Amino acid sequence: MPELPEVEVTRRGLTPFIQQKRITQIRYSGKKLRTAVPFGMIVQRLQGKKILKVERRAKYLLFISETGDTLIIHLGMTGKLGIFEPSAPLAVHDHLIFSLDSGMQMRFNDTRRFGSVTLLTNQQSQVMEETFFRTTGPEPFSPECSPEYLKKRAGKTSQAIKIFIMNSSIVAGVGNIYANESLYAAGIHPAAKASGLGLKRWQNLLTNIREILLWAIDCGGSTISDFLNASGQQGYFQANFKVYGRENQPCPACMELIKKETIGGRASYFCPSCQKR
DNA sequence: CAAGTTACCTGACGGC
C-alpha cells in the first residue's frame, strides 16, 4: 500500500487519537514481521508511557514517548494502522494492539507481514539520522533535495530515471505509483538515463514529484486494493492516476495508448508520445 | 562497487 502520501495521511489521522495519550496495554500476535518484533522491549519501555507526538521520516512512522524512546513502524506493502473501539472485533492480520488511556485502541494490521516494528531507546532525532536513517535520502520537500543535489547524485549512473527516484537513499518516499505519475507529469520517459537529465529537467521533475505527493496527501492517499486511513476510510487519489494501472487506455493529453513495461522489476506505465528520453 | 536478482508473505485474479 503505502508510499509517502499514505504514510503521511496515516500520521495525520492518528495524531489526534495518539498525541498526549498514555499506552495502558500492548498485545501482540506473536507473528514475525519483516524483522522480529522486539515485543518484550516494547512492553518494558512503552507500557504506561505517554506518546508525545507522531512524526514521519521517509515511509516510517515515529511514535515518540515521554521518555524519548521512539517506536518506529513501517507499513510495508499491506500494513495499516487504525483507531478502534476495544469492542470492535479483531481482524485476521492484526499483529499489535495498543490500548490507550482514552479508551480507544491503535491496531497494526499487516496481511503480508512486510511491515516492521523497531524500538529505539532514548533517541534524539539527530542520533536517529546518523543511525537508523543513515542510508535514507532527504525528504522530497526539504531544501536539501534540490535539482543540483539530484543531478550530482545521478552522476554518471547508467540507471533508469524511474529506478533512481525510487531509490530511498537518493530521495525518501517515492514508490512505484508516484514515480510513474511524476514522470508522466514531467514528460520524462521512465527508462531515460538518470545521468542524462539536465538541471532544467531535474527542476521540472522535482516540482512535479512535490506537487503530486502533496496533491495525493490532500486526497487522502491512493487506495489500490486495501489502503485505509486511521479511521478506516479509503483514499481517492487513484481517481487522478494518469498512467498507473492504465495500460492500453488513452493518454489524457494526446490519446495515444499508455504502455506498460517492466523496468527494474517493477511495472512501469508511460505515454510513449508525451514522455521523452 | 554498481546494478541486477531474490527473498520475505498472503491473497486476488485469470487461464485452463
Next chain:
DNA sequence: TGCCGTCAGGTAACTT
C-alpha cells in the same frame, strides 16, 4: 469448482 501461475504499494540481503 479448483488448481496453478502471476502479480501486488517496499526494502534489504544477496549475487554478478
